[in-house]
Amino acid sequence: MGGSAYLKIFLFLLPAILFTVIFFITPAVITTIMGFTNMDYRFQWNFVGLYNYFKMLVDPLVPKIILTTFVYTFGTLLIFNVAFGLILAILTTSIKEKNGIFFRTIWLLPRFTPPVVYGVIWLWILSPMKEGLLNSFLGYDYMPWISNFPWQVIIITNGFIGASMGMIIFASAIKSISKDYLWAAKVDGASWLQEIGYIILPMIRWPVAFITAYQTLSLLTSYEYILLITEGGPYFKSTVWSLYSYKVAFSSYAGTYEFGYGAALATVLVIVGIIASIFYWRIFKFKEMMEEPKIDVV
């Protein structure tokens, strides 16, 4: 390929690169640098080296938060984003298409709802007083759901949102499987479960792998719904790393902003994310996805 070929490729990619560099990479780099300062509301770039990272090591909240983050991320991921997403995708594609679309729309509603309102709905469901939905149904006078089951609450509330992305992508992938395969299997006498196990699942393994990797990162960095529903309580029990980073930098009521420490916390999260991505890349052999292009001539 000649130099002009590379130039053309470059031009094709230029908008993407430009965008990502200006609005994503640059802020990311700035934030990482901020992690080495003790910047607070005064916005002064005072470099303090690794001080923030030492602070993390002695911060008494950190071990608790690590555990919570781990449980939350993998709990929600495996149960809801992947498993539930798969179940919903398979089920809604095994019935009449218009019914399938109906159910998929219902499961997308949480994602379409303004986060504040989603939080309000859940707070009503989980209200400790007897007027709350759960308590009304179960006949409880008083039951503080959020205090007693913080981990379950954050997994379930985020799970309802998370399941929909997997559901949509897997359902589409299933729909793209050439009908020939499925018909051949039917002719051969395969049961429905065998169809799923031998045809469908293997043929959608790339989307499943991608969603697993992508949503691991999504969950690691998500905190909005946790903030709205449990606020990280009770007493830090449902505080995940990203929520802690947010609170430290932008605390909830008054201006105790600690941008330096918050940025350092965020950087750690990114490093974990990068390690997770590399891990997934290897395990799922994403490299195989990169077919060599057959056409070199430009």
Next chain:
Amino acid sequence: MKSLKSLISFVLVVIFVMSVASFALAQEEVKTITIKAWTVGPDDPSITRKTNLEEAADRLNKYLEAIGANIRVKMDATFCTTKWADFKRSNLLALQSKDPEKIVDIVITGHEDIGPYAMADYIIPLDDYVAKYSEVYEDFFPALWNCAKFKGEIWGIPQDTECRITWFRKDKLRALGWSEEEIENLPMKVEKGEFILEDLAQLGKKMVDAGVVEKRKGIWHRPTPGTDWFQFIFSYGGEISDPETGKLVVDKNATLKVLQYIKKLVDLGVTPGAMSQIAWSDIHTAWTKGEVGIFLTGGSWNWAEWQRDPYNVSEEDEWKNIGWFPIPAAVKGGKPVSVSHPIVHLITKVSPHKDLAFLIVTLASSIDLNTKHALGSGHLAIRESQLAFRPYAEAKYAKEVTKVLRYTNFAPNHAKAPFYWETLFEAIAGVETGEVGPEEALNFWVERMKSELGDQVIVK
């Protein structure tokens, strides 16, 4: 020749007309200066914070016009109705840019911003300006200036104040068998130190036991962090800041007692452990419907709030069924306490019209405008003469509740004060939900304060 003459005269006429016209126009040419401000509610009734600035500008323009001056003032103020946190964050981002285009002249915000803003050089000290208008500012309640001072200088002009109090329902006391006289005397007993925190807890228990209120609805309190919680530390004889050094103080003994008190309220079945999960609107709804006996951490503004949508309690009903007193002392014979959170006007460092902005603030602090704000939004007077001003004097409630100001304190003007009251509430909520015991919560909190504040905190 004749045509040349007429041409010259024509030109002369034109020149004459034009100069007369421009002279006339110049007479009417008026210079307008725009003063910008950020104001906040977030509650709707506090919109008078904004409109008072606008009315002040109008008055100033009226006077300027009356004397034929060529200058006018235009007030460009925003009013934030969302959340304090969002308001402060936006302000901060703009202030740190030090860009005069993005920064206003006047900022109205809570007094706790004075410490951080002064240290970051975002605002200017106002002692000289105050001196220029001494006849106005000497009228302000002397104690009120304490909240606006930082390192000995004045940095803000108080805009309003309130006080935090404990509400109780008279109808519940009647149901317990109290006589009208006993009910009316209750606030006085609190002031004398005869009715203390322990008595309050027991009173809540009596209400629950007698079935006058449902279980766990004896005593409710605010579900969020706030300066209210300092009241209890003061009640137990603790302090939160050191006046000499300006540093924050952690009083372990007093704080432990506060945590134990909260635990006791839950153990007695008087307060739900999940109190911090109940939304404000649910609290007010339950209160105004008469389901709760005592509201521990209320504020003087609640009175006006309950009269409005959606609670719509009439003033008559309020006088009949709701009473108040400052937070009781912790030991017999002690003094009750209250806390106020005044709002202040600040003048920014980069403002190009500081004198004019300050004049607007002074005019906005006039007796009639400030009283309009106070009565409309449920705040209290900031000037002595307001007490004699007819609308305020005739507002029975305002007059009565102003008396609580005698016992009031302020949160310290320290940059980390918000961190103090936020983390303090973490401990309170933790103890209340039963996640952690009082001692453990105290120790953890002290660790957090020490690691965050370093030498800025003194631990007693």
Next chain:
Amino acid sequence: MFKKSNNEKINRRKRKVNFREVGIFVFLIIISVGIVLGYFWLFAGSFSGELVYGIIPKGFSLKSWRFLWENPFPGNPDWPSIWPILFNTLYLGLGVTVIVVSVSTLAGYVISRMKFPGRSFLLASTLVLHAFPAITLLIALYYILKALNLLDTITGVVLAKAGFFTPFGIWIMKGFFDGISWDMEMSALIDGATRFQAWHKVMLPIVKPGIAAISIFSFLMGWSEYIFVITFNRSYSSWTLTSYISAIVSDYRFSDYGLLAAVSLFYMVPVILFFIFTQKYLMEITLGGIKGGR
């Protein structure tokens, strides 16, 4: 493996299939009932006079919908009308969609089809970027938008969100391009088309489903953006629906559940419409080449 094969078995299966379909349908209803309940509450609350707890609405009233034609907060005369704000939000949603779609299709095509050094690395890095939480980039983005003079504008948020979401779009579009057979493209090139023409006239129409797929997520990204708007855009003229809703649920005032419910429904309807409009295509997304069944 599937040894027994005869027509009888297939016919018997057809009857079983109906039974199974019903079973699945019922199961789906059971697990979805929670969601339906929650949204029914929302819907009912916006049309009835009083409904805080309790699912049964009491009386029909349009009071909660008054924000459509009048100021719902008479105490605050400056409260903005919802219509310009709706327009802003549409601009934000569509703006992000247009940018992400166009940028992703270009980049996705190149990464899928052409060989150049750093190809793998580029794709890997787009995944890794997703590890950066948007919120922490807030301060840095503030500086950048200020430098570009785009603070307090919708355009600024459009660009920021688009930059954020492009990596995801590239992954998806690459997957789609991968799924198209080489033959189609080869024949177009043999026929004398340039690479760009091949892309434009042959490939793009085939990957329309992929475009629709990214569209719904991009649109939602823009439509639902909260933290950037709330921080960078203070003035009413640059508000979006999320700021509007957040302002209703302010620190102290919030008690009008009906109004909140109505505004939420108003917020959700365009997104649902957009989804239904694109859903037909959403069903054929592919990642990494389903054909060939590796």
